[in-house]
Amino acid sequence: xxQTLIALFIVALALCWVLVRVVKTxxxxxxxxxxxCGSKDCKACKH
Amino acid sequence: MKENNDNTHSVRLLDxxxxxxxxxxxxxxxxxxxxxxxLEMGFVRGAVVTVxxxxxxxxxxxxxILASHISLRHSEAAQVEVVDVDEELKNVAEDVYNGTxxxxxGEQDPMADNVLRVALVGNPNCGKTSLFNFVTGAREKVxxxxxxxxxxxxxxxxxxxxxxxxxxxxxTYSLTExxxxxxxxxxxxxxxxxxxxxxxxxxxxxxxxxxLTTQIMDMNIPLVIALNMWDEFEASGDKLDIEAMSxxxxxxxxxxTARDGKGIPTVLKACLNAIEQSEHESTHKNVNxxxxxxxxxxxxxxxxxxxxxxxxxxVVENDRHALELIxxxxxxxxxxxxxxxxxxxIEREFxxxxxxxxxxxxxGFVRGAxxxxxxPNPNRDKTKMGYAQDAxxxxxxxxxxxxxxxxxxxxxxxxxLGAYPQQWIESxxxxxxxxxxxIMPNGVLRDLLVDGIIAGVGGVLVFLPNILILFFFISLxxxxxxxxxxxxxxDRIMHRVxxxxxxxxxYLIGFGCGVPAIMATRTLENRRDRIITILTVPFMxxxxxxPAYLLLVSAFFAANQGLVLMSLYVVGIVMAAFTAILLSxxxxxxxxxxxxxxxxxxxxxxxxxAAIHMWSKGSQYLRKMGTVILVASIIVWALGYFPRHEGxxxxxxxxxxxxxxxxxxxxxxxxxxxxxxxMGVSVLTGAAAKEIVVSTxxxxxxxxxxxxxxxSLKQKLQTVTDEQGQHVFNPIVAYSxxxxxxxxxxxxAALTAIKREAGTKWMIFEIFYTxxxxxxxxxxxxxxxxxxx
Numbered sequence: 001x002x003q004t005l006i007a008l009f010i011v012a013l014a015l016c017w018v019l020v021r022v023v024k025t026x027x028x029x030x031x032x033x034x035x036x037c038g039s040k041d042c043k044a045c046k047h
Numbered sequence: 048m049k050e051n052n053d054n055t056h057s058v059r060l061l062d063x064x065x066x067x068x069x070x071x072x073x074x075x076x077x078x079x080x081x082x083x084x085x086l087e088m089g090f091v092r093g094a095v096v097t098v099x100x101x102x103x104x105x106x107x108x109x110x111x112i113l114a115s116h117i118s119l120r121h122s123e124a125a126q127v128e129v130v131d132v133d134e135e136l137k138n139v140a141e142d143v144y145n146g147t148x149x150x151x152x153g154e155q156d157p158m159a160d161n162v163l164r165v166a167l168v169g170n171p172n173c174g175k176t177s178l179f180n181f182v183t184g185a186r187e188k189v190x191x192x193x194x195x196x197x198x199x200x201x202x203x204x205x206x207x208x209x210x211x212x213x214x215x216x217x218x219t220y221s222l223t224e225x226x227x228x229x230x231x232x233x234x235x236x237x238x239x240x241x242x243x244x245x246x247x248x249x250x251x252x253x254x255x256x257x258x259l260t261t262q263i264m265d266m267n268i269p270l271v272i273a274l275n276m277w278d279e280f281e282a283s284g285d286k287l288d289i290e291a292m293s294x295x296x297x298x299x300x301x302x303x304t305a306r307d308g309k310g311i312p313t314v315l316k317a318c319l320n321a322i323e324q325s326e327h328e329s330t331h332k333n334v335n336x337x338x339x340x341x342x343x344x345x346x347x348x349x350x351x352x353x354x355x356x357x358x359x360x361x362v363v364e365n366d367r368h369a370l371e372l373i374x375x376x377x378x379x380x381x382x383x384x385x386x387x388x389x390x391x392x393i394e395r396e397f398x399x400x401x402x403x404x405x406x407x408x409x410x411g412f413v414r415g416a417x418x419x420x421x422x423p424n425p426n427r428d429k430t431k432m433g434y435a436q437d438a439x440x441x442x443x444x445x446x447x448x449x450x451x452x453x454x455x456x457x458x459x460x461x462x463x464l465g466a467y468p469q470q471w472i473e474s475x476x477x478x479x480x481x482x483x484x485x486i487m488p489n490g491v492l493r494d495l496l497v498d499g500i501i502a503g504v505g506g507v508l509v510f511l512p513n514i515l516i517l518f519f520f521i522s523l524x525x526x527x528x529x530x531x532x533x534x535x536x537x538d539r540i541m542h543r544v545x546x547x548x549x550x551x552x553x554y555l556i557g558f559g560c561g562v563p564a565i566m567a568t569r570t571l572e573n574r575r576d577r578i579i580t581i582l583t584v585p586f587m588x589x590x591x592x593x594p595a596y597l598l599l600v601s602a603f604f605a606a607n608q609g610l611v612l613m614s615l616y617v618v619g620i621v622m623a624a625f626t627a628i629l630l631s632x633x634x635x636x637x638x639x640x641x642x643x644x645x646x647x648x649x650x651x652x653x654x655x656x657a658a659i660h661m662w663s664k665g666s667q668y669l670r671k672m673g674t675v676i677l678v679a680s681i682i683v684w685a686l687g688y689f690p691r692h693e694g695x696x697x698x699x700x701x702x703x704x705x706x707x708x709x710x711x712x713x714x715x716x717x718x719x720x721x722x723x724x725x726m727g728v729s730v731l732t733g734a735a736a737k738e739i740v741v742s743t744x745x746x747x748x749x750x751x752x753x754x755x756x757x758x759s760l761k762q763k764l765q766t767v768t769d770e771q772g773q774h775v776f777n778p779i780v781a782y783s784x785x786x787x788x789x790x791x792x793x794x795x796a797a798l799t800a801i802k803r804e805a806g807t808k809w810m811i812f813e814i815f816y817t818x819x820x821x822x823x824x825x826x827x828x829x830x831x832x833x834x835x836x
Binding site for chain 2: 008010
């Protein structure tokens with residue numbers, strides 16, 4: 001039971017992460033990184 | 048030979064000059080930005096040009112002008128009128144130093160700010176980023192070709208207790224508006240008001256580099272000049288009176304070797320001194336353009352004392368952006384009238400257009416100054432220094448084979464050398480998965496950790512060595528200067544598909560990852576070229592697609608594995624060419640693009656740069672694994688795991704999962720391509736990152752996420768049957784599937800990059816276009832192949 005709850009919590013976290021990324025991108029307030037690394041100061045794709 | 052009607056000279060066109068000919072520029076025809084670029088690159092009246100060689104496909108042609116080698120197509124060279132080198136020309140700017148001294152009163156105290164700002168300005172490929180990296184400890188990408196820096200980057204350092212912000216600006220030949228980078232630098236210097244400019248000058252090509260310096264001098268911003276690549280200059284045996292040159296240009300000049308940091312502390316101290324001096328009344332050197340132009344500037348200065356000489360000169364040149372500034376004031380009409388009248392006078396007097404006249408005068412100033420301080424080594428033929436390798440690498444017969452051989456070597460090494468560390472990582476991941484499974488009781492969390500996270504992320508982690516090796520070799524090619532030669536060699540082919548050879552560089556980067564490749568298109572001047580390149584880059588098979596290829600090729604092609612893999616890359620290139628032709632003949636119709644490309648001298652790549660490049664790529668890949676791929680593995684696992692039904696087999700469980708239902712819904716669309724629902728779902732999840740295609744297939748076929756070497760997944764793929772008992776996979780289905788993976792829409796990261804660089808409209812076009820192409824190509828291949836099966 002505890003295993004299931006922890007696993008579901010991890011899956012929910014992953015879904016939240018996706019949701020936040022999608023919303024930020026839609027609003028144009030993404031971190032400035034577009035290589036998918038998620039870093040705020042990604043040197044690879046900083047404009 | 049094309050002759051031109053000219054009363055005084057036997058004028059002909061540069062494209063008609065044979066290889067080996069040495070000629071003198073008489074005039075550059077036409078108008079507009081391309082002509083201006085030619086002038087700025089040194090094609091001014093009286094400049095000597097040597098025809099070096101034709102590219103292996105006969106076009107473009109390599110020319111030497113000043114101390115640099117540049118590439119021009121025949122059609123572009125036809126804009127330059129030339130005469131014999133010993134022929135006298137009228138109205139050639141005299142090569143005399145003619146500086147004037149201006150007193151500048153410091154209006155504000157720059158030292159009052161907490162942070163001082165120094166802008167790095169210089170020609171492309173003169174070593175700005177190397178210096179920036181050395182000073183700030185940053186790890187920005189550098190390469191031995193122009194256009195590596197496409198935006199500004201800031202770094203900080205402290206000297207004598209003062210914190211200084213160093214801004215690395217894109218390389219630029221002048222401060223006009225020919226390319227987006229030039230406009231960027233010009234706007235930056237005008238709007239951000241740096242406290243000082245650190246102008247990096249290539250000591251081996253001072254004449255061309257100092258042309259930009261003359262424009263900076265007119266801006267009245269404290270200036271320090273770093274003479275970079277001083278080691279090469281000293282080795283050449285030339286002599287330079289640096290003190291005298293400092294006096295002539297009115298700026299402190301410091302010799303440096305940015306690659307190993309020699310002279311950098313001195314140049315930083317000089318920047319601080321220049322800023323401190325600017326607080327007080329100081330003397331400033333300007334270029335003296337002669338009585339007529341100086342008189343014009345004086346008249347305009349009286350009307351607009353708030354503008355610097357650079358802007359006033361641009362007003363005389365009828366520059367659009369300078370005139371916009373003029374129009375903001377009440378006396379705009381008066382200023383424009385004076386500028387128009389004086390411009391006509393100057394053009395009449397010099398019998399040439401104003402841009403040519405000013406460029407000529409600037410080059411005259413530079414040549415005059417250099418004549419007083421620079422003593423070339425008479426015993427050394429500098430023209431061949433750094434270019435000897437071209438005898439083989441851009442040879443008419445060897446150029447193309449060597450290019451293909453090098454590319455093949457890079458890709459082959461990526462696979463063969465990468466195989467060993469790949470096996471070690473695989474064993475490590477497998478051991479870790481087994482260890483976690485052994486210490487945890489059966490349950491959902493264990494399945495998530497072992498089958499979802501460890502196998503999913505591990506399956507992608509195994510390719511890290513391949514990525515590092517690929518980028519190590521690309522770094523060597525970039526640092527050596529070979530990339531520009533590759534563009535030179537393939538320019539004619541690129542021209543055929545409506546692009547410039549310079550698009551070759553983003554394409555090459557695209558074999559690694561589409562995102563930096565799309566960013567690299569910023570070096571292309573023409574927006575139409577950029578859009579076409581951006582839209583076709585995703586057809587270059589990126590490294591993220593490799594896991595899927597390796598899995599399927601090893602499972603279904605016992606023989607000729609390398610050839611099958613190579614064929615996929617070739618199909619991608621052919622589709623990119625087809626798309627480029629299609630776009631350039633329809634929605635993005637345009638005349639051919641003109642572009643002058645510089646061929647830098649060959650240099651020995653440094654271990655430091657290669658390490659920086661590999662580290663940057665490796666850390667980016669690891670970050671991606673910790674975010675996108677981790678999250679996607681968890682979600683894919685959950686979608687294939689839930690909902691749970693008691694008493695069902697593993698296969699039934701997967702079929703009835705959320706993912707199974709999704710797959711069944713899209714099955715009709717992929718059935719004609721030979722795919723089943725599992726394959727349909729795999730390509731859908733691959734939208735997040737292409738590596739996830741393999742992870743998803745692992746979840747759906749074996750109940751555990753697997754990598755491409757997993758014999759269980761490979762065996763399962765080889766043996767899996769459909770409801771009629773027939774094998775789902777065979778070589779035809781596998782190849783059709785790989786074709787689809789190669790061509791269908793790019794991952795979300797690449798689509799975001801396309802949106803930023805080209806706009807939402809083109810991003811939507813790309814999604815539909817690439818998917819339609821992938822579907823059609825797979826459909827045609829599968830259906831045709833099945834006819835003969």
